[in-house]
Amino acid sequence: MSNRLADATSPYLLQHADNPVDWRPWGEEAFAEARRRDVPVLLSVGYAACHWCHVMAHESFEDPATAERMNDGFVNVKVDREERPDVDAVYMEAVQAMTGQGGWPMTAFLTPDGAPFYCGTYFPRDHFNRLLEAVARVWREERDGVLDQGRRVVDALAAPRTLGEGQLPGAEEAAAAVEGLARDFDARRGGFGGAPKFPPSMLFTFLLAHHRRTGDERALLMARTTAEAMARGGIHDQIGGGFARYSVDADWTVPHFEKMLYDNALLLRAYLRLWRETGDVLARRTALGIADWMVTDLLTSEGGFASALDADSEGEEGRYYVWSPAELERVLGPEDGAWAAGVFGVTDEGTFEHGTSVLRLPEDPDDPERFERVRRALLAERARRVPPARDDKVVAAWNGLAVAALAEAGALLDRPDLVERARTAARLLADLHMDGGRIARTSRDGAVGASAGVLEDYADAAEGFLALFSVTGEQEWTAAAGRLLDTVLDRFTDASGAFYDTADDAEALINRPQDPTDNAVPSGRFAAAGALLTYSGLTGSQRHRRAAESALGPVVPLAAKAPRFAGWGLAVTETLLSGPLEVAVVGPGGEGAEITRELHRTALMTAPFGTAVAPGDGGAPDDPEDAPVPLLAGRPLIGGGAAAYVCRGFTCDLPVRDAVSLQERLTP
Known part of the structure; x- marks a missing residue:
C-alpha cells in the first residue's frame, strides 16, 4: 500500500512511498489536517544518499508498530532537504538552537501552525517510540506549555540579526582569516580541525587567491598540503575518480561513502586552480579524474548531472x-x-x-x-558489483557549479568534450528550469519540479553561465546570467542591501531564511557576490557591482571569528583586492585563430580568481549600450590580428598581441 508520496518526483520521497507511515508531502494540506485532527506535525527531513536516513527508515518507518504510533498521534510530513532547502534551513536552525548540533535525518515536532517545539536528528527505534509517546502525552496534557515553547522558538528565529550590512571586507580581513585558519590547520595530516574532516574546497580557492596576491607561503602550504592528503586518502576514489562527502577520521582514510555532485564540482575547480598556480602534477591528475567520474557516473539522459550516489549498496555502507x-x-x-x-x-x-x-x-x-x-x-x-543507488534529480545550483567546473576543465586541460558537457547541462538549465528570469530548483526525467529556486540556484546557475561564456564566447550565456541576477536584485534583497535565501514572493515559512555562511556549498549570498562581480566586469553595471560589495558584508565579522565558514566570500574579496580585472580577447577565427586561442588560454590560465574574461571576434558594436557584452565593445583587431586588453573598471591598458606579454600583464 502506498502513502501520499507515491506521486512525488523526489527520489528520497519515493524511497518512503511504501512505508506503513502515512507520509504527506510538505504543504498547507498537511497542516490543515493537523488542525482538523488537533495533533502535532512530525516533520522528517533527509535526502536520498543519507546513510543514517536509511538506518532510521529501516528501524522505524518500515516498522508497522512504530508507524501505527506515528499515524495515531501525528500528521507525518516528509521533506527532501535538497528539494526544499528553505524548509530544511528554517527547521535546522531550530534543531541547532535546541540541541547545539544538527544533522540528518532531521526530526522535528511542530504545532499545526508550523512552530517547532521539540527537535532532534536520528533516534534509534526504542528511543523514538518513547519519544512519540512522550510528545503525544505532553500535547494532550500540557498544551499551553507546548504552544508557549513553539512561540518562543519562532520569536527567537525571527529576531533581527546583524550580518555585516554596509561593511566591505579588505586586506585586513583576508589576513585575519589566514591567521585564523593557520591556528586550526592540521600541519601533519592536512585539513582544519579534527575528525570528521570535510573537503575545504572553498577555502582552497581563497588560500590560493590570497597567496597569489600577497605571496603568503602559509596560505599555499595549507592548500597544497590538504589537497595532497585528500587526493592520496581514502576519501578520494583511487580507481574511479571523485571524492566522498567527508572522512570520518582525521587522516582522510575512511570516508562516509556518499558522493555528491556539489563536492566534486567545487573540488574540480579547486584542483584545477592548484595545478594552474603551481603546476602540481597530482592536482592535474586528480582534476581529470573528478571530471571523468562526473561524466561517467552522474550524467543524466537529459544532459544534466544527478545529485549524488548513495553511501550504501546491498544494505551495507561502503561495500561497493x-x-x-x-x-x-x-x-x-x-x-x-x-x-x-x-x-x-x-x-x-x-x-x-x-x-x-x-x-x-x-x-x-x-x-x-x-x-x-x-x-x-x-x-x-x-x-x-551492485552499485550504490543514484539520486538522479537535477538541482539547478549544483548543475551551475558543474557547468563552471567542466567548462574551465575543458578549456584548461584541452578537453573539448568537457566543454560540450558543460554546454549541454547549461542548455538544460536555460531551456527547462528557467522561465524568463525565474528558475526552478529541480527537474527529473526531463520534468521540472514544483520547488521554486532559492538564492543559491540563481547565483550558481549564473556563475556557471558566466564561466561558460568566458570559455566559449557565446554571449547568450551572459544574457541568461543577467536575467537571473536581475531577479536576485529584485526579489532576494531589501532596501538595506540585505540578501535572503528565498524570494520575496516565495512560500511564507515561520522565518525567512538568511544564512550568509558557507557550508557544503557556497552560501547563496557569497555565490551571488561572485556572480554579480563577474557580471559587472563584463557589462560595466555599477548596480551589480554595488550589490556584489553589499553581499560581502558578512565576511567582515566571519573572517576573524569563523573563516572556515566564509571561504567563498573571502575568495571573492580577493577578487576585489586584485582589481578586479577584466580581460577582453578579440581575434579572428579561421586561419588567424591560433594566436587568438593562445591569448584566450593564457587569460584563462593566468588571470586572478574571479577575473571577467570576454572572448570575441572583434566585431562587437562601438556603443557599449548596444553590445551584449559591453567589455568587448570598441575592442578592434590590431592590424587585422588578435589582441588582448587588460582592464580595471573598463579602463584598459594598451593591447598586447602575444601570450608572453599578456602573462606578464596578469602576473603580480
Whole structure:
C-alpha cells in the first residue's frame, strides 16, 4: 500500500512511498489536517544518499508498530532537504538552537501552525517510540506549555540579526582569516580541525587567491598540503575518480561513502586552480579524474548531472568500494594482487570493516603502466558489483557549479568534450528550469519540479553561465546570467542591501531564511557576490557591482571569528583586492585563430580568481549600450590580428598581441 508520496518526483520521497507511515508531502494540506485532527506535525527531513536516513527508515518507518504510533498521534510530513532547502534551513536552525548540533535525518515536532517545539536528528527505534509517546502525552496534557515553547522558538528565529550590512571586507580581513585558519590547520595530516574532516574546497580557492596576491607561503602550504592528503586518502576514489562527502577520521582514510555532485564540482575547480598556480602534477591528475567520474557516473539522459550516489549498496555502507587482500589476489593474480595491496594500503587487518580496506595511494607507484593496468582491472571488477543507488534529480545550483567546473576543465586541460558537457547541462538549465528570469530548483526525467529556486540556484546557475561564456564566447550565456541576477536584485534583497535565501514572493515559512555562511556549498549570498562581480566586469553595471560589495558584508565579522565558514566570500574579496580585472580577447577565427586561442588560454590560465574574461571576434558594436557584452565593445583587431586588453573598471591598458606579454600583464 502506498502513502501520499507515491506521486512525488523526489527520489528520497519515493524511497518512503511504501512505508506503513502515512507520509504527506510538505504543504498547507498537511497542516490543515493537523488542525482538523488537533495533533502535532512530525516533520522528517533527509535526502536520498543519507546513510543514517536509511538506518532510521529501516528501524522505524518500515516498522508497522512504530508507524501505527506515528499515524495515531501525528500528521507525518516528509521533506527532501535538497528539494526544499528553505524548509530544511528554517527547521535546522531550530534543531541547532535546541540541541547545539544538527544533522540528518532531521526530526522535528511542530504545532499545526508550523512552530517547532521539540527537535532532534536520528533516534534509534526504542528511543523514538518513547519519544512519540512522550510528545503525544505532553500535547494532550500540557498544551499551553507546548504552544508557549513553539512561540518562543519562532520569536527567537525571527529576531533581527546583524550580518555585516554596509561593511566591505579588505586586506585586513583576508589576513585575519589566514591567521585564523593557520591556528586550526592540521600541519601533519592536512585539513582544519579534527575528525570528521570535510573537503575545504572553498577555502582552497581563497588560500590560493590570497597567496597569489600577497605571496603568503602559509596560505599555499595549507592548500597544497590538504589537497595532497585528500587526493592520496581514502576519501578520494583511487580507481574511479571523485571524492566522498567527508572522512570520518582525521587522516582522510575512511570516508562516509556518499558522493555528491556539489563536492566534486567545487573540488574540480579547486584542483584545477592548484595545478594552474603551481603546476602540481597530482592536482592535474586528480582534476581529470573528478571530471571523468562526473561524466561517467552522474550524467543524466537529459544532459544534466544527478545529485549524488548513495553511501550504501546491498544494505551495507561502503561495500561497493572496499577490498581485501584475498579479493585483490583473486582479481589480479598472486603477483599483481600483492603489489596492488602494497600500493593501495590494503592489509589483512583492514582499514574499514570485516577485514576490508579503503583504497589509498600514499605515494605514486614506480611503475605507472602497471598501475594503470591494475587500476583498470579493479575498476572492471568493481563494475560487476551492485552499485550504490543514484539520486538522479537535477538541482539547478549544483548543475551551475558543474557547468563552471567542466567548462574551465575543458578549456584548461584541452578537453573539448568537457566543454560540450558543460554546454549541454547549461542548455538544460536555460531551456527547462528557467522561465524568463525565474528558475526552478529541480527537474527529473526531463520534468521540472514544483520547488521554486532559492538564492543559491540563481547565483550558481549564473556563475556557471558566466564561466561558460568566458570559455566559449557565446554571449547568450551572459544574457541568461543577467536575467537571473536581475531577479536576485529584485526579489532576494531589501532596501538595506540585505540578501535572503528565498524570494520575496516565495512560500511564507515561520522565518525567512538568511544564512550568509558557507557550508557544503557556497552560501547563496557569497555565490551571488561572485556572480554579480563577474557580471559587472563584463557589462560595466555599477548596480551589480554595488550589490556584489553589499553581499560581502558578512565576511567582515566571519573572517576573524569563523573563516572556515566564509571561504567563498573571502575568495571573492580577493577578487576585489586584485582589481578586479577584466580581460577582453578579440581575434579572428579561421586561419588567424591560433594566436587568438593562445591569448584566450593564457587569460584563462593566468588571470586572478574571479577575473571577467570576454572572448570575441572583434566585431562587437562601438556603443557599449548596444553590445551584449559591453567589455568587448570598441575592442578592434590590431592590424587585422588578435589582441588582448587588460582592464580595471573598463579602463584598459594598451593591447598586447602575444601570450608572453599578456602573462606578464596578469602576473603580480
